[in-house]
Amino acid sequence: MQTTTLSFENLHNHGELFANMLRARRELFIERNKWDLPEAMGMEYDQYDTPASRWVVVHDELGEVLAGNRLTPTTARCGIYTYMIRDAQLGLLDTIPSNLLYEEAPVSETVWESSRLFVSQKVPLMQRRPIYFNLVQELAKAARNLGASQCLTLLNANWHLWNRRVGIDMTAMGPVMEIDGINNQVVSMNFAPNLH
Known part of the structure; x- marks a missing residue:
């Protein structure tokens, strides 16, 4: 198992x-979850997949994707869009409620957004925990390398059951809300104590 952080530069x-x-995102989000998302050539993408973002990918030696995640700076802008959580709060996204945060969405060079986190459905249940652990550890490393002390993410509201196992300090940033039949919550991953 390997973990790679991708950017438009590499x-x-x-x-x-x-x-x-x-392609793995399309398989999960469009085919399995039935989300109405843009796709082309068998790949899922959206307005946040820009040169400003980074993608953390867990994969095997042949390039088979096991898990992934996208990191986007909260300072990003592409047309009317910034980052997913802020755009939802501003009412630009009809699939995510605008009251997802307790406070105004941050815009800071030290705060990034983590989105499109997934583990491939091809990964057997018993192998998911170490893959998820690798993904979150690489996400933390990539975020710190980018100068982030904090990442915001929209997660399943059961995050408090596993956050200590992956070694990340996490705090709720908004209320629990149902999206597509699943309870979700915006959470802050705090990397400041781990910055060197």
Whole structure:
């Protein structure tokens, strides 16, 4: 198992890995979850997959994607869009309630958003925990390397059951709300104590 952080600067060094990650996202989010998302050439994408973002991918030596995640700076702008959580709060996204945060969404060079976190459905249940652990550890490392002391993410509201196991300090940033039949909550992952 390998973990790679992709950017537009290094995509060319990793063959089909970026495309394979977008294919894995399509398989989960569009085919399995039936989300109405943009797709092309068998890949899922959205307005936040820009050169400003980074993608953390857990994969095998052949490039088969096991898990993934996207990191987007809260300072990003692409047309009317910034980052998913803030855009939802501003009412730009009709699939996520605008009252998802207790306070105004931050815009700061030290705060990034973590989104599109997934583990492939091809991964057997017994193998998911170490894959998820690797993904979160690499996400934390990538965020710190980008200068982030905090990441916001929209997670299943059961996050408090596993956050200590992956070694990340997490805090609720908004109320529990139902989205597509699942209880979700915006959470802050605090990396400041781990910054060197």
